[in-house]
Amino acid sequence: MTRVHMSRWTRVLRIFWRNRLAKVGSFGLVFLILLCFVGPLVYPASPYDTHLQVILHSPTPSFPLGTNNLGRNELARLMLGGQTSLEVGFTAAAAAMVVGVIYGMVSGFYGGWLDIVLMRIIDLLRAIPNLFLLIFLDSVVRPSAVLLVVLISLTSWHGISRLVRGEVLSLKNEPFVEAARIAGASRLRIILRHFVPNTFGTILVAATFMVADAVLLVAGLSFLGLGLPPPAPNWGAMLANSMSYLPDNTWWLVYPPGLAILLTVLSINFIGDALRVALDERLDSKK
Numbered sequence: 395m396t397r398v399h400m401s402r403w404t405r406v407l408r409i410f411w412r413n414r415l416a417k418v419g420s421f422g423l424v425f426l427i428l429l430c431f432v433g434p435l436v437y438p439a440s441p442y443d444t445h446l447q448v449i450l451h452s453p454t455p456s457f458p459l460g461t462n463n464l465g466r467n468e469l470a471r472l473m474l475g476g477q478t479s480l481e482v483g484f485t486a487a488a489a490a491m492v493v494g495v496i497y498g499m500v501s502g503f504y505g506g507w508l509d510i511v512l513m514r515i516i517d518l519l520r521a522i523p524n525l526f527l528l529i530f531l532d533s534v535v536r537p538s539a540v541l542l543v544v545l546i547s548l549t550s551w552h553g554i555s556r557l558v559r560g561e562v563l564s565l566k567n568e569p570f571v572e573a574a575r576i577a578g579a580s581r582l583r584i585i586l587r588h589f590v591p592n593t594f595g596t597i598l599v600a601a602t603f604m605v606a607d608a609v610l611l612v613a614g615l616s617f618l619g620l621g622l623p624p625p626a627p628n629w630g631a632m633l634a635n636s637m638s639y640l641p642d643n644t645w646w647l648v649y650p651p652g653l654a655i656l657l658t659v660l661s662i663n664f665i666g667d668a669l670r671v672a673l674d675e676r677l678d679s680k681k
Contacts, residue, residue: 437473447465449461478612483658490546499589562589
């Protein structure tokens with residue numbers, strides 16, 4: 395990356411960090427990552443061991459978030475379930491971003507009949523509700539973390555591909571692109587040297603919202619019983635399990651996974667909103 399690009403992104407980061415939403419979202423996401431990935435090292439309790447003498451027990455010093463209907467430690471399950479939710483969410487978003495960016499770049503750069511065909515394929519995919527398609531595919535194949543990543547990425551890439559295509563269409567007739575063509579630059583070099591850096595901001599903002607959507611999809615599928623099979627914990631399954639015990643006022647089963655999902659999605663969306671504002675301010679300052 396050139397020094398000019400570095401200075402531009404330094405300015406973006408400064409604007410980003412002045413935004414209160416950016417700070418709230420960043421601190422919230424860091425807290426969740428530390429809780430889920432460092433927490434088990436500090437509190438190495440097993441999420442699978444059953445303690446029959448303390449079934450559905452409220453929080454105690456030994457069980458800070460109580461136990462579930464099988465006497466399993468809810469804090470340990472919350473941390474391990476968070477690892478699954480975050481890993482699947484981030485990995486699926488990254489995979490969808492790669493597919494969507496390549497698809498959008500090709501469609502916008504080559505144009506013509508290829509662009510028409512590729513866009514009609516996206517229109518067809520967008521006509522099918524993502525959740526319906528995920529439920530159908532997930533019910534056909536045995537669920538696993540890898541399968542969830544593949545399914546979510548395959549149903550999430552077309553949104554970012556449209557954004558990238560639009561950016562490329564607006565850039566490919568710019569003077570600096572024409573100059574690169576006249577200078578004999580290859581198509582791949584033009585894409586990597588001019589299109590990727592100039593669309594990176596759009597890609598980055600879209601990617602943050604894709605992560606939030608992926609985390610929600612993982613939780614939603616698990617809530618419906620279509621996520622990872624038991625006894626593997628995840629936030630959606632924990633929340634679904636707690637519904638049966640709501641009349642018993644077992645609040646420690648409901649609030650922790652629900653708040654974890656809420657905090658994750660809000661934190662990532664706050665970061666995405668702050669990034670969008672920072673990039674918009676940078677563009678306005680260049681006018």
